Amino acid sequence: MNADERWFQGHLREIDEAECWELVRSREVGRVAYADEHGPMVVPITFAVDDESLLFRVAPYSELARHLPGARAAVEVDDIDYFTRSGWSVVLRGTIESLDSDDLPAPEARPTPWPEGQRTMHLRLTPEVITGRRLLEA
Amino acid sequence: MNADERWFQGHLREIDEAECWELVRSREVGRVAYADEHGPMVVPITFAVDDESLLFRVAPYSELARHLPGARAAVEVDDIDYFTRSGWSVVLRGTIESLDSDDLPAPEARPTPWPEGQRTMHLRLTPEVITGRRLLEA
Numbered sequence: 001m002n003a004d005e006r007w008f009q010g011h012l013r014e015i016d017e018a019e020c021w022e023l024v025r026s027r028e029v030g031r032v033a034y035a036d037e038h039g040p041m042v043v044p045i046t047f048a049v050d051d052e053s054l055l056f057r058v059a060p061y062s063e064l065a066r067h068l069p070g071a072r073a074a075v076e077v078d079d080i081d082y083f084t085r086s087g088w089s090v091v092l093r094g095t096i097e098s099l100d101s102d103d104l105p106a107p108e109a110r111p112t113p114w115p116e117g118q119r120t121m122h123l124r125l126t127p128e129v130i131t132g133r134r135l136l137e138a
Numbered sequence: 139m140n141a142d143e144r145w146f147q148g149h150l151r152e153i154d155e156a157e158c159w160e161l162v163r164s165r166e167v168g169r170v171a172y173a174d175e176h177g178p179m180v181v182p183i184t185f186a187v188d189d190e191s192l193l194f195r196v197a198p199y200s201e202l203a204r205h206l207p208g209a210r211a212a213v214e215v216d217d218i219d220y221f222t223r224s225g226w227s228v229v230l231r232g233t234i235e236s237l238d239s240d241d242l243p244a245p246e247a248r249p250t251p252w253p254e255g256q257r258t259m260h261l262r263l264t265p266e267v268i269t270g271r272r273l274l275e276a
Contacts, residue, residue, distance in 0.1 A: 009251070009252065009253060009254040010252055010253055010254065012255075028220065029218050029220075031171075031180060031214050033169075033171035033178040033179065033180035034178050035177070035178055038210070038267075039209075039210030039211070039212070040211055040231075041171065041212050041229070041231065042171035042212045042214040042229060043214065043229060044214070044216055044218065044225075044227045072176070072178060074171075074177070074178045074179050074180045076180040076181065078169075080167055086252075087182075089181065093176060093178075113147070114147065114148055114224075115147060115148050115150045115273050116147040116149055116150065129176075135252060135253050138254075
């Protein structure tokens with residue numbers, strides 16, 4: 001450790017579960033980590049929070065449609081400030097289920113993907129574990 | 139698809155490898171996806187670019203130190219604008235190697251972790267594949 005690091009490194013603090021959910025609800029984009037035949041993969045995804053689960057929409061025949069349903073996954077949601085070198089990150093881990101049209105929430109509660117494309121497959125992550133950490137300014 | 143989505147969804151474009159590296163060099167924080175005994179996991183990490191590889195520093199005895207060395211991983215780097223619903227994302231995939239002190243680059247080229255803590259284990263991801271996508275404003 002050099003002098004620069006000693007003085008300017010930020011402080012990590014755990015975030016409790018209630019605040020994790022509050023933070024996740026404040027964002028619309030996360031990154032979903034899953035496994036394919038080449039190992040771990042991670043891509044951005046738009047989501048909506050439905051009770052204590054995350055909803056996604058993906059295109060049928062996409063990589064996500066091939067690998068997410070029934071699989072374990074982790075979704076990371078964060079807000080990072082380069083200027084102050086601070087921020088927070090929440091990770092939700094669990095198994096992804098594919099939703100039938102009967103199981104969908106009301107239209108206004110469904111996720112709105114940002115990119116173009118027919119994203120007609122609805123998926124839900126109900127996390128078994130949600131953890132978060134905040135990096136406070138040094 | 140409803141009228142709202144038809145008019146406001148953004149356009150996805152592939153980013154070539156040279157521009158992927160340029161974008162990765164413009165950022166200091168990514169999210170590393172790896173596997174632990176509960177499946178896929180993903181957390182933010184500060185990195186430095188060394189030639190065409192990413193360098194990280196982690197704390198010995200940390201979860202990352204337990205799971206990354208020798209393992210396959212993916213690192214996602216992005217910049218997402220909520221106002222315009224646009225942005226870019228680059229993913230680098232490969233195997234993580236642990237570096238001996240002899241293999242470290244010059245001090246000024248090493249990563250500077252933002253959080254406090256003795257992050258004395260140096261790791262390198264040399265990607266086999268680097269891919270990127272840009273989401274253009276609708």
